[in-house]
Amino acid sequence: MDIHHLKVFTAVFKNRSFSKASEQLSLTQPTISSHIKAVEDELGCKLFDRVGRTIIPTKEAELLYSRASEIIENLEEIKSGICRIKDDIGGEIIIGASTIPGTYIIPSIVSEFKKKYKEISFQVIIEDSKKITDMVACDQLLLGIVGAKMENRKLEYRPLVEDELILVSSAKALGRKTISMKNITGMPFLLREEGSGTRKTMERHLSGRGIDVKDLNVVAVLGSTDAVKEAVKSGLGASILSRVAVRDDLKLGILREVKVKGLNMKRSFYIITHRKRTFPKSYRLFIDYLYLKGKA
Amino acid sequence: MDIHHLKVFTAVFKNRSFSKASEQLSLTQPTISSHIKAVEDELGCKLFDRVGRTIIPTKEAELLYSRASEIIENLEEIKSGICRIKDDIGGEIIIGASTIPGTYIIPSIVSEFKKKYKEISFQVIIEDSKKITDMVACDQLLLGIVGAKMENRKLEYRPLVEDELILVSSAKALGRKTISMKNITGMPFLLREEGSGTRKTMERHLSGRGIDVKDLNVVAVLGSTDAVKEAVKSGLGASILSRVAVRDDLKLGILREVKVKGLNMKRSFYIITHRKRTFPKSYRLFIDYLYLKGKA
DNA sequence: TAAAAATACTCCATAGGTATTTTAT
């Protein structure tokens, strides 16, 4: 049974006439006839007694009419409801971000974006790059911002902002402002865990220069940027960290940047999305905004 | 949008799979694909993200699902509701009957019928034959029992029981037990109104013997059988009435039958129905019961 | 006679199928 059938039926019922119904619905009278016949056949009962040129609804028709309008309205509601949420820019955007972008990049971007779209609220989930990448790949998240590419054909990567990794040590620790590559392997070193984008990027750059993690004098592996920073501050060792993560500490003289000759550890933060997912309007707006930032 | 579409959609939604839905609905997987596509096109939005072999409903699909089941249930309810009332033998039967059958015939028939079908209730409307005939013809009544045929191509007439009109006078009035035709015109006469079946039948029989109503010595025209009976009892005049209407009065000796030589006023009571109307189950049962009586 | 519904037919969209291809596990 088609909704159209019900619409035709109600029109006939209300007009007490096939031809008037046909005018109302911009159909021809034979079409109305055949529709009514179809419904009668489907329900296995007559709906109208054709008495001369008058039409009298049967008991069955009365029952059908009393409930058909309900169904028609219901369907219209669904359609309009879907049209609404299709263009609804409200709701919550959940961003999965790795430590560095989640802490130092996203907040200012979100705050700027919110000036234009006040009705969109945000939730930022902070996990390491690997975890975020997996969550996007497994459809637990629609949008992620990470500090390293973990290739996955399901995912769409787009650069957001440039960053740089630098070697930092405690300001209190004496030492040269510039060292050479070979000095790195000797110094006590602090590392992030394996899923970290910072660590992955660092490893990539070092191995490009012939140094493996195993060559380093690793004093400790810590689960967050802050933990590493604190450890460095306390003089436990040096570490390679995002410039954005240590900017304030450098300014305040708590940490000290040590230049490594010939080592330039540029990296990007990436916007990741699932290639095959469709996004609610609010997400599309925000992602477009991020893409624009990425191009600039 | 077809209800079928909605059923397919809900099956896919619940199974999170096109092929499982196809098995469940005994359709092929391509059919499911095309149905979902049709709904997506109609609503102008994606309903499922096809991510590898997993299927993820969009926000729109969530909304649609939450309301589609409602509609489907609604429609099932309608169908079952209609099936129920189609064979529902409960409810009320309204019989339009003219004076004589309504008073002397119908009550006993109804009472007998009710022994078998206790759940059917009856309402008997008593009007003269003409009025009842019109009401059936104009679809205000589905069933009538009248004492005379008023031809109308819309109507189906079937005999119910035989009756006989007889000439009656007051028992107190002296007079012969048998008279000849020519004596009729002289005597003071009481008549029913023009719409009366009794009157119509009487006129037909008399005119068959060459006597017109205008030839009679009409003392009064009264609107009901009882009124005529009372008038006859009080000696105002004679009248031609149904045997069934005066049976008790004859037995009790309150009224007296006067035989008219060569005048035999047999008549039938008729069941009338509208040829083009359909009847609820209860009516069909009762009408069949009446037809059976009519044949016997 | 005129108005309304039914009927007969034609045309085209689409529901349904089968066979095959694409994609991801």
Next chain:
DNA sequence: ATAAAATACCTATGGAGTATTTTTA
């Protein structure tokens, strides 16, 4: 290699139309 969805293509049903007939007011 396999399982699932998409795609291509075919057929038959049924929706919508036009033209005509039937029926009744």
